Amino acid sequence: MPTTILRLALPSPLRRLFDYLPPAGCATAALQPGVRLRVPFGRREVVGVLVELADHSEVPEAKLKPALELLDRQPLLPAALFRLCLWAAQYYQHSLGDTFSWALPVLLRQGEPAEARQERFWLLAEGARADDPRLARAPRQREALKTIAQHPHGVPHSLLGKLQLNRDSLELLLEKRLLRIDSRRLSQPRGHSGSWLLQSELALNSEQRAAFEAIRAGLGGFQAFLLAGVTGSGKTEVYLQLIHQVLAAGKQALVLIPEINLGPQTLARFEQRFNARIALLHSSVNDRERLDAWLAARDGEADIVIGTRSALFTPLKNPGLIIIDEEHDASYKQQEGLRYHARDLALLRAREENLPIVLGSATPSLESLHNAHAGRYALLKLTRRAGGAQPPRFLRLDVKSRPLDSGISGPLQQAIAQTLAAGQQVLVFLNRRGFAPTLLCHDCGWLSQCPRCDARMTLHQRHHELRCHHCGHVERPPSNCPQCAKVDLRPVGAGTERAEERLGILFPDYPVLRIDRDSTARKGAMEQLFGTINRGEPCLLVGTQMLAKGHHFPRVTLVAVLDADGGLFSADFRASERMAQLIVQVAGRAGRAEEPGRVIIQTHLADHPLLVQLTEQGYFAFAEQALSERRAAGLPPFSHLALLRAEAHRPGQAEEFLDQACGLAERLLDELQLGGIELLGPVPAPMERRAGRYRAQLLLQGNSRAPLHRLMSAWLVQLEQLPGGRAVRWSLDVDPIDL
Ligand code: ADP
Numbered sequence: 001m002p003t004t005i006l007r008l009a010l011p012s013p014l015r016r017l018f019d020y021l022p023p024a025g026c027a028t029a030a031l032q033p034g035v036r037l038r039v040p041f042g043r044r045e046v047v048g049v050l051v052e053l054a055d056h057s058e059v060p061e062a063k064l065k066p067a068l069e070l071l072d073r074q075p076l077l078p079a080a081l082f083r084l085c086l087w088a089a090q091y092y093q094h095s096l097g098d099t100f101s102w103a104l105p106v107l108l109r110q111g112e113p114a115e116a117r118q119e120r121f122w123l124l125a126e127g128a129r130a131d132d133p134r135l136a137r138a139p140r141q142r143e144a145l146k147t148i149a150q151h152p153h154g155v156p157h158s159l160l161g162k163l164q165l166n167r168d169s170l171e172l173l174l175e176k177r178l179l180r181i182d183s184r185r186l187s188q189p190r191g192h193s194g195s196w197l198l199q200s201e202l203a204l205n206s207e208q209r210a211a212f213e214a215i216r217a218g219l220g221g222f223q224a225f226l227l228a229g230v231t232g233s234g235k236t237e238v239y240l241q242l243i244h245q246v247l248a249a250g251k252q253a254l255v256l257i258p259e260i261n262l263g264p265q266t267l268a269r270f271e272q273r274f275n276a277r278i279a280l281l282h283s284s285v286n287d288r289e290r291l292d293a294w295l296a297a298r299d300g301e302a303d304i305v306i307g308t309r310s311a312l313f314t315p316l317k318n319p320g321l322i323i324i325d326e327e328h329d330a331s332y333k334q335q336e337g338l339r340y341h342a343r344d345l346a347l348l349r350a351r352e353e354n355l356p357i358v359l360g361s362a363t364p365s366l367e368s369l370h371n372a373h374a375g376r377y378a379l380l381k382l383t384r385r386a387g388g389a390q391p392p393r394f395l396r397l398d399v400k401s402r403p404l405d406s407g408i409s410g411p412l413q414q415a416i417a418q419t420l421a422a423g424q425q426v427l428v429f430l431n432r433r434g435f436a437p438t439l440l441c442h443d444c445g446w447l448s449q450c451p452r453c454d455a456r457m458t459l460h461q462r463h464h465e466l467r468c469h470h471c472g473h474v475e476r477p478p479s480n481c482p483q484c485a486k487v488d489l490r491p492v493g494a495g496t497e498r499a500e501e502r503l504g505i506l507f508p509d510y511p512v513l514r515i516d517r518d519s520t521a522r523k524g525a526m527e528q529l530f531g532t533i534n535r536g537e538p539c540l541l542v543g544t545q546m547l548a549k550g551h552h553f554p555r556v557t558l559v560a561v562l563d564a565d566g567g568l569f570s571a572d573f574r575a576s577e578r579m580a581q582l583i584v585q586v587a588g589r590a591g592r593a594e595e596p597g598r599v600i601i602q603t604h605l606a607d608h609p610l611l612v613q614l615t616e617q618g619y620f621a622f623a624e625q626a627l628s629e630r631r632a633a634g635l636p637p638f639s640h641l642a643l644l645r646a647e648a649h650r651p652g653q654a655e656e657f658l659d660q661a662c663g664l665a666e667r668l669l670d671e672l673q674l675g676g677i678e679l680l681g682p683v684p685a686p687m688e689r690r691a692g693r694y695r696a697q698l699l700l701q702g703n704s705r706a707p708l709h710r711l712m713s714a715w716l717v718q719l720e721q722l723p724g725g726r727a728v729r730w731s732l733d734v735d736p737i738d739l
């Protein structure tokens with residue numbers, strides 16, 4: 001009889017499976033693909049996922065080790081999600097074992113049972129009586145038995161202390177069979193009863209209704225929708241009403257939101273609307289809570305799952321709908337390990353599970369618009385703000401040859417003064433934290449360079465520190481120039497801290513609130529700031545892109561963008577798209593209630609065609625222009641990219657590795673006769689040195705996906721074997737979004 005070989009995915013970067021024998025005494029029928037097993041691996045024990053069974057192995061049988069323990073009775077993931085993981089590992093050219101590590105909650109990776117948490121309950125045994133004669137001389141046991149008898153459903157183990165129940169007495173009672181222990185799941189699954197709604201739904205306007213009806217008609221099968229609705233057009237209301245339909249049909253909804261969006265506001269809208277069990281999966285949820293939420297979703301005990309990027313991998317018992325809010329957001333792309341795009345994988349998941357998927361945004365990505373044009377997504381537009389608010393008016397303010405006072409021009413100061421005097425709020429947007437991006441010696445030109453990066457250190461005046469935003473290096477700012485010893489060191493440029501300070505001096509009668517990663521790091525700080533803003537008194541908000549997303553500030557009527565130029569002349573071809581999205585999103589905070597809003601954009605490039613288009617004709621006109629430029633240049637979405645990055649301690653080492661990699665790729669292109677692929681580079685990374693390592697990159701550009709992926713699959717096997725690869729850290733990024 002042939003031996004059964006288990007082929008497992010293990011948490012290892014190697015792109016291969018590992019062969020084991022079944023654990024001793026384990027029935028073959030229990031070994032279904034998708035179950036976890038604990039196995040010896042080198043000198044450690046690890047948890048692997050069974051991918052397939054085989055009847056022979058390349059490894060000599062004498063060398064095969066048996067697995068130690070089978071951890072699951074059922075496959076961990078539903079078949080469709082299991083296939084999604086296999087596909088993701090293939091597509092992103094990543095080790096399957098590591099792909100599972102990214103897809104599963106950490107406790108499952110460590111071998112924790114995939115079952116809802118059990119708690120032990122202490123109960124009176126059948127026929128036990130509080131006046132049992134054996135307890136005549138044991139007053140403490142008698143007391144304990146009496147207390148337990150008062151709880152007909154039993155006393156949970158965790159409450160023993162609170163009821164002053166002594167463990168030893170209980171153990172003795174257990175021995176005498178006067179008590180028994182029952183294990184039950186901690187949170188009893190609550191069935192659902194009554195209405196799903198806690199508050200009534202708004203009457204949809206005609207555009208919302210058309211979008212809602214189109215998607216509702218598509219419930220029950222795969223279809224992709226791009227809900228392109230201007231900020232404040234009521235996209236969220238459409239999501240909520242769709243989710244209601246899904247719940248009423250006995251199904252679950254999965255809602256993905258960007259990392260930074262998990263403000264209390266978003267969650268509150270779901271909680272206020274629904275009498276439903278909501279599972280939350282985001283970065284501040286601890287490991288146990290994450291596993292519990294995951295299990296609740298899998299077992300159908302959560303009705304709505306809301307989470308960031310990795311929540312995409314949450315299994316659902318009765319999936320009904322997937323929503324990706326702010327689908328253009330960069331946080332959907334993971335930038336380490338498995339470099340997946342949650343939106344792209346969600347589309348695949350929707351197809352595998354035969355579900356509709358809604359991508360929503362006021363500023364859809366050019367990729368998604370292109371897919372809509374190509375007929376792959378149904379495009380649904382909401383062009384008007386819901387509830388009658390007016391769209392904001394845009395003004396490009398040319399600051400060429402105008403003096404800037406900490407980044408603020410004279411005309412902008414006047415506009416701010418007017419707005420505040422009218423009792424309204426002002427939002428000043430500046431996507432740079434800290435006081436000033438660099439410190440300069442006015443005498444000799446010394447700059448506060450990071451010792452480990454090709455970058456300047458940012459001055460953080462409040463903490464009296466120079467910080468590198470790329471590697472985290474921190475120094476005290478010198479009082480004299482380290483180069484010439486003079487004392488004329490000056491901060492150059494402005495960050496949010498400086499704008500905050502300056503605005504406080506210019507407008508001493510109004511509070512200035514700064515909102516960025518530094519000012520909101522403290523727990524509760526964000527809520528406190530929002531509390532002040534929501535009171536509605538005139539004030540100034542200064543902040544980074546944290547302010548751009550999802551918030552609703554009804555009293556803000558002026559939005560000022562201090563510097564729009566970075567996005568117009570960056571080397572990254574996506575910079576202008578990102579700038580446009582940011583401007584539109586920030587602008588969307590203005591005038592969301594009765595008073596109309598206006599947006600002032602300070603720029604040195606007031607005539608730049610993309611900026612003109614954006615401000616005069618809106619995001620969609622901009623996007624069409626940008627798409628036609630991409631088409632002409634053969635850039636994504638009209639071609640496909642993959643980026644091989646490498647970094648090493650010695651200068652030149654990363655390039656050497658990439659040179660070899662490039663040689664291998666050229667040979668493979670020949671051998672496999674693949675056309676339409678270009679190799680660009682290797683070149684030094686845009687910031688060559690970071691955190692003490694020298695970085696370089698090689699770009700692959702293909703006209704179509706299939707040949708590019710054929711090349712990469714063959715190529716990576718060879719790259720893993722390159723001797724030069726040991727000294728460098730390298731990674732492949734398929735569909736990179738940062739070049
Ligand atoms: P978006 O998600 O597109 O930014 P929201 O759903 O947050 O838009 O809606 C913006 C504001 O308009 C919210 O205050 C919301 O309550 C309100 N709103 C949405 N739809 C309607 C409607 N049909 N009638 C009245 N007010 C609405």
Ligand code: ZN
Binds near residue numbers: 444481485
């Ligand atoms: Zn100097």
Ligand code: ZN
Binds near residue numbers: 451452468469471691
């Ligand atoms: Zn640094």
